[in-house]
Amino acid sequence: MRSTLVATGNDIYGGAGVTRRVYSIYAAVKPGNSGGPLLTTDGRVAGTIFARSLDDASTGYALTDAAIAPTLDRAATMSEPVGTGRCANG
Numbered sequence: 001m002r003s004t005l006v007a008t009g010n011d012i013y014g015g016a017g018v019t020r021r022v023y024s025i026y027a028a029v030k031p032g033n034s035g036g037p038l039l040t041t042d043g044r045v046a047g048t049i050f051a052r053s054l055d056d057a058s059t060g061y062a063l064t065d066a067a068i069a070p071t072l073d074r075a076a077t078m079s080e081p082v083g084t085g086r087c088a089n090g
Contacts, residue, residue, distance in 0.1 A: 002026055004064065013085060021067045023047050029060030038062040 002024040011018045023038065029052035038047040047062035 002059070007061070021064045022050075023062045023064060025060045025062055026058055027060040028052075028057060033060075 004021060004023055006019060007022050008017075008019045010016050023046070025038065029049055033049045034051070036049045037045045038049055040046050045065060047064050048068055049060060049062045051061040053059035053061070
């Protein structure tokens with residue numbers, strides 16, 4: 001892990017004003033890695049991979065575990081289907 005930072009930008013659907021705590025990591029994040037775990041050296045989940053740098057092929061980004069904890073807590077009780085958006089529309 002390189003550093004922890006606060007990133008402000010759009011959400012995955014283009015909505016503005018999203019602020020997230022993220023890890024900047026030394027890793028070549030490739031398409032399909034999003035949603036995968038960022039592991040500590042002892043195998044614990046520290047975050048969730050979500051992006052690669054557009055400027056540096058050896059830099060990726062992961063949401064911190066603390067940043068995604070509220071969503072994970074809510075997920076246990078969610079039962080309504082959600083749309084896939086552009087992901088499934090190729």
